[in-house]
Amino acid sequence: MTSQAMSGFWSLWISVITLGVIAFCWWLLYANRKTDKVPAANGEVETTGHAADGIEEYDNPLPRWWFIMFVITIVFGLVYLALYPGLGNYKGLLGWTSTGQWQDEMARAEERYAPIFQQYAQIDIRTLASDPAAMQVADRLYQNNCAVCHGSSARGAYGFPNLTDGNWLYGGDPEVIRDSIIFGRNGLMPAWVDMLGERGVDTMTHYVLGLSGLEHDAAKAEEAAPMYQAICSACHGVDGQGSAAMGLDSIGAPNLTANSWMYVQPGQSVYDSVAFTLRHGRNGLMPAQARYLDYGVELPNNLRSLSAQEKAELLPKVHLVTAYIYSLNQGK
Amino acid sequence: MTEKIPTKDVTPVDAGQHRKSPTTGGPQGELYAKRRHIYVKRVQGLFQKLRTGSNWVLMLAFFFGSFIPWGGRQAIFFDLPNRQFHIFSVTFFPHDFMLLAWLLIILAFVLFFVTNFAGRVWCGYTCPQFVWTWLYIWVEDKTEGSPNQRKKLDKQPLNTEKALRKGAKHFIWVLIALATAIAFLGYFSPILDLIPRILSFDLGPWELFWLGFFTFFTYLFAGWMREQVCIYMCPYARFQAVMFDKDTLIVSYDTARGEPRGARKKSDDPAAKGLGSCIDCDLCVQVCPVGIDIRNGLQYECVTCAACIDACDQVMDKMGYPRGLIRYTTEEELAGRTTKILRPRLIGYFIVLLAMLVAFSVALSNRIPVELEVLRDRNQLLRMTSDGMVENSYLIRIANMDQREHSYTLTLHGVDGVELQGAAVYTLAGGEVRQFPIQVIGNPAQLPGSPAVNIEIRLQSQQDPRIAASRESRFFIRSAR
Numbered sequence: 001m002t003s004q005a006m007s008g009f010w011s012l013w014i015s016v017i018t019l020g021v022i023a024f025c026w027w028l029l030y031a032n033r034k035t036d037k038v039p040a041a042n043g044e045v046e047t048t049g050h051a052a053d054g055i056e057e058y059d060n061p062l063p064r065w066w067f068i069m070f071v072i073t074i075v076f077g078l079v080y081l082a083l084y085p086g087l088g089n090y091k092g093l094l095g096w097t098s099t100g101q102w103q104d105e106m107a108r109a110e111e112r113y114a115p116i117f118q119q120y121a122q123i124d125i126r127t128l129a130s131d132p133a134a135m136q137v138a139d140r141l142y143q144n145n146c147a148v149c150h151g152s153s154a155r156g157a158y159g160f161p162n163l164t165d166g167n168w169l170y171g172g173d174p175e176v177i178r179d180s181i182i183f184g185r186n187g188l189m190p191a192w193v194d195m196l197g198e199r200g201v202d203t204m205t206h207y208v209l210g211l212s213g214l215e216h217d218a219a220k221a222e223e224a225a226p227m228y229q230a231i232c233s234a235c236h237g238v239d240g241q242g243s244a245a246m247g248l249d250s251i252g253a254p255n256l257t258a259n260s261w262m263y264v265q266p267g268q269s270v271y272d273s274v275a276f277t278l279r280h281g282r283n284g285l286m287p288a289q290a291r292y293l294d295y296g297v298e299l300p301n302n303l304r305s306l307s308a309q310e311k312a313e314l315l316p317k318v319h320l321v322t323a324y325i326y327s328l329n330q331g332k
Numbered sequence: 333m334t335e336k337i338p339t340k341d342v343t344p345v346d347a348g349q350h351r352k353s354p355t356t357g358g359p360q361g362e363l364y365a366k367r368r369h370i371y372v373k374r375v376q377g378l379f380q381k382l383r384t385g386s387n388w389v390l391m392l393a394f395f396f397g398s399f400i401p402w403g404g405r406q407a408i409f410f411d412l413p414n415r416q417f418h419i420f421s422v423t424f425f426p427h428d429f430m431l432l433a434w435l436l437i438i439l440a441f442v443l444f445f446v447t448n449f450a451g452r453v454w455c456g457y458t459c460p461q462f463v464w465t466w467l468y469i470w471v472e473d474k475t476e477g478s479p480n481q482r483k484k485l486d487k488q489p490l491n492t493e494k495a496l497r498k499g500a501k502h503f504i505w506v507l508i509a510l511a512t513a514i515a516f517l518g519y520f521s522p523i524l525d526l527i528p529r530i531l532s533f534d535l536g537p538w539e540l541f542w543l544g545f546f547t548f549f550t551y552l553f554a555g556w557m558r559e560q561v562c563i564y565m566c567p568y569a570r571f572q573a574v575m576f577d578k579d580t581l582i583v584s585y586d587t588a589r590g591e592p593r594g595a596r597k598k599s600d601d602p603a604a605k606g607l608g609s610c611i612d613c614d615l616c617v618q619v620c621p622v623g624i625d626i627r628n629g630l631q632y633e634c635v636t637c638a639a640c641i642d643a644c645d646q647v648m649d650k651m652g653y654p655r656g657l658i659r660y661t662t663e664e665e666l667a668g669r670t671t672k673i674l675r676p677r678l679i680g681y682f683i684v685l686l687a688m689l690v691a692f693s694v695a696l697s698n699r700i701p702v703e704l705e706v707l708r709d710r711n712q713l714l715r716m717t718s719d720g721m722v723e724n725s726y727l728i729r730i731a732n733m734d735q736r737e738h739s740y741t742l743t744l745h746g747v748d749g750v751e752l753q754g755a756a757v758y759t760l761a762g763g764e765v766r767q768f769p770i771q772v773i774g775n776p777a778q779l780p781g782s783p784a785v786n787i788e789i790r791l792q793s794q795q796d797p798r799i800a801a802s803r804e805s806r807f808f809i810r811s812a813r
Contacts, residue, residue: 136766143727143767148711152727153754153769157712212718259718266714266722266811267776 011088018087022077029070035059106296117316125174125312125319129327138324141317145293154328158265159284164328167260169252171244172329175308178322179249182303182315184288187252191281192231200227205275211240212259214270252284293317369486370559370623371479372469373615377642386457387466394460395511398518403735410520416763418735423763425733427703431695438688443568445681447575449673451582455569455635461561462635464512464554465621468505475501479618505555506547513546559622563633573632578663579671579678583636585616585627585658586666593627598651609657613647616640616658626658702740703731704791704801713784713808722776723753724807729767730791732760739794742770746788750774750807757794776809784808 006014037046037059047056062070085092120134128134143152149160156162161169170176170185193201203224209216229238235253237246242255254262263282264273290299294315303311312319400407402420409418417424424431446453455462476482476497488494518526521539529535535543553561562569576582590610596602602609610627617625619639624631626640644658662671709725717723732738739759744752754770772787779785787807793799 139767143769147709147727147769151711151715151725151769152707152709153725153771155715155723155725155771157715261716261718264716264718266716268716270718 005089008089011090013088015087015090018081022074025070026074029067029074033061033067035061110296114316117320118313120323121312121316121319125178125323125326128320128323129330134320135324135327138320138327141293141321142324145289146321154325156262159263161262162260163325165258165260166329167255167258168244169242169254171249172326173249174322174326176249177325178308178311178318179304180286181293181318181322181325182288182290182311185252185284185286187282187284189253189277189282191279193279195231196227196278200224201275201278204228204232204278205271208240208256208274208278209271211256213257214259289321290315290318293321367560368623370621371482371618372621373479373618373643374469374473375615375619375639375643375646377639377645379638380642383457383466383637387463390458390460390463391467395515398515398523406518406522406524408519409522412520414763421735422699423701423733423735425703425731427731427733428699431692431699434688434692434695438685438692441681441685441688444575445678445685447572448577448580448678448681451576451580452569452572452634452636455562456637459635461553461566462621462637464508464550465558467508468554468558469621471504471508472501475504502555505551509547509550509554510543512550513543516546517542559633559635562622562635569632569635577675577677578667579673579675581660581662582630583626583634583638583641583658584630584661584663584666585610585640586656586661587627587629588666590627590657609648609653611647611651615643615647619643630663700799700801701733702738702791702793702799702801703729703733704789704803705729706789706803706805708805713811717773720775720777721773722779722809723771723773725769725771726789726805727767727769728789729765730758730760731765732762734799735762736795737761738796738799740791741794743790743792744772744787745790746804747774747779747785747807749778750785750787752789772807774807774809779809783810 005011037048039045045058048059050057061067081087083092083094084096116137120128120137123131123134142154146154149157150163151157151160154163155165166172168176169187170180192204196204203220204227206216206218206220207224207228210218210221228240232240235243235251236256237243237253240256242258243249243251243253245255254260261270261273262284263277264270290297290303294317297315300306300314303314306314397408398406402418405418407418407420411418415426417428443454472482476485485494485497514526514530515523517523517539520542526539530543557565586609590608592606592608593610593612594605594607595612596605596607600607616627617623617640619642620626621637621639622633622635624633626634638660641658641660645655648655648657664671705728707727707729709727713724715723715725728742730740732740737759739757741757742752742755744750750772751774752770753773754768758766758768760766784806786804788802788804790802791800
């Protein structure tokens with residue numbers, strides 16, 4: 001990490017202080033090794049002259065075992081400073097770094113757990129989704145990596161889709177779910193207020209509410225219908241079933257008939273939320289997760305064109321989480 | 333306080349010798365007593381029988397305790413990697429460490445009570461340091477002979493006999509130390525699996541470390557350090573004095589009866605020669621494992637092993653004098669007064685001990701072998717569902733601390749109008765710890781106007797309704813703006 005290295009001055013400063021203090025300790029230890037108070041002929045010994053409440057102090061040297069222990073600590077310190085990075089920018093004879101230690105531990109964990117994950121990678125996602133042991137492992141991966149946005153029960157939150165309701169933005173096929181996790185998604189709903197006008201936003205909102213069977217003004221919805229077919233149906237489909245239902249797995253236009261709303265804030269009405277969306281647009285981002293879930297795996301350039309089996313073996317943890325997400329939607 | 337505390341001269345009598353400085357060519361001022369090797373003579377007698385008996389029981393319990401089978405595993409097994417501590421039918425988890433703390437406090441009070449009543453019984457009859465030391469002395473006696481023979485052997489130059497005798501002693505010592513280490517390790521690593529692995533040299537690095545550690549320190553402490561551990565390392569030996577009073581049983585020499593000491597023939601009448609009962613045979617000194625002369629009075633080195641009592645009683649029998657020149661007695665009795673056994677201090681210790689024992693038994697029998705944790709999702713407080721309901725997510729963590737499988741029913745309490753979603757029954761194998769996401773859902777229109785309410789999540793075993801746990805959490809109804 002050269003970017004974090006100290007300048008030459010500070011490196012020298014630290015080295016000089018560290019070694020200087022050790023040298024001082026060494027000197028202090030040896031300077032007090034022997035007493036300079038010589039007993040008189042009658043055996044009387046001079047004290048140090050310090051007195052507190054009549055208690056005086058002999059000038060006794062340290063017991064030998066104690067002295068030796070101090071010497072050992074100094075030798076230990078010097079050996080430590082030679083082996084490990086302690087003196088400014090000096091790297092140490094062992095070349096130890098905290099990053100290196102972490103990498104070693106990761107490599108050891110990988111060695112230990114890779115066979116388990118590879119074993120799961122050989123199992124088809126649909127089969128894996130009904131394996132309770134595999135799903136327990138996958139649950140931990142999910143809770144560590146995904147739950148922070150999608151919630152511990154995967155039921156989503158404001159701006160984060162519910163992963164359990166069988167209602168998909170990009171499609172619920174195992175391979176589509178896998179790609180969503182590997183590559184991430186970026187869903188864009190443009191702002192339509194310039195095109196629709198203020199009244200258009202209001203009527204179109206009623207039309208959308210009507211698609212989901214919610215309470216709405218039928219006359220206004222009727223008024224917006226032609227505009228819907230002209231603009232919105234391109235992505236949301238003529239019936240409002242969403243892009244996934246049309247077989248388009250990269251647009252992410254939601255199904256408007258499912259009464260499932262990702263952007264309703266607590267206390268907000270669906271009308272207000274939809275009108276806001278029509279007026280200002282939305283931009284949803286799911287980051288690509290392959291690098292986080294399968295940390296350290298080198299991703300090839302042709303990742304998209306790999307077969308399902310190849311993806312599973314390359315990214316076994318993505319494979320497990322895919323099966324987990326798939327399992328959440330069974331029977332939906 | 334304006335007056336100084338009067339000073340007292342505590343200069344050691346041989347201070348002059350201590351103060352010879354290296355600069356003047358004399359021996360360096362050494363402030364620490366030189367260790368004197370103690371050649372302990374073995375002795376027979378009532379108290380030695382008692383001690384041998386207690387040593388046997390404790391050793392057998394230690395060496396074979398880990399072999400007791402219990403439902404497919406060993407009865408006492410401290411599973412450190414999994415943090416589970418199996419003791420017969422109960423499995424303790426790290427959550428139970430409170431119980432361990434109480435147990436240790438109780439043991440401390442047992443120690444106070446026993447020590448106040450009968451002195452250092454622990455040191456003399458049960459402490460592993462001395463149990464093993466006696467075992468090692470026994471080995472020494474068998475290989476090198478009596479104390480006099482041992483002294484002679486130590487002074488001899490190295491020859492075949494000395495090498496053989498010393499070699500045999502150290503070999504047996506190391507074997508005992510190794511067996512001790514294996515037995516100890518057997519409580520942490522299943523013994524029936526451990527022994528074959530030791531024989532095939534197939535041990536993990538930590539197992540090897542602890543095996544070496546305990547072998548080395550058993551050998552060092554029981555073979556070489558012995559009484560030094562008690563005198564210089566053991567804190568209990570030093571704070572025992574706090575628990576002593578004048579009615580505490582101590583091993584003591586009856587000065588009034590024994591003095592003046594002196595040699596005499598059996599036929600002599602001590603009274604006529606102006607002598608006490610002590611024939612000054614020095615046997616009590618020779619048998620003492622901590623190397624003191626009990627006739628100098630109560631000393632902090634004394635571990636009350638009572639070897640001197642047995643030795644002296646033998647001599648008294650031979651001389652035809654009554655036994656008990658050295659005996660278990662109290663300072664009060666030695667001073668000619670009566671010993672008060674029931675004294676406030678002892679009764680106090682006993683009452684505290686009893687209360688703690690009762691409290692501990694109650695805590696142990698009411699111990700609920702299930703642990704429930706409820707963790708709120710950290711991202712968003714609440715979520716609106718498509719039909720206008722408000723939903724909160726939680727992660728619950730259930731630890732089944734029982735050895736059996738349990739199915740737990742989860743229920744929600746505290747507020748009307750909210751309900752639990754997710755599975756209602758969770759089945760966990762014995763000792764299993766797992767987490768599950770749950771959500772609580774409610775209609776904001778039917779709930780109080782506050783931003784949040786308290787809810788209570790309860791867990792109850794279907795197999796044993798007494799096994800239940802409960803946790804409080806918050807249910808957020810609306811954002812407080």
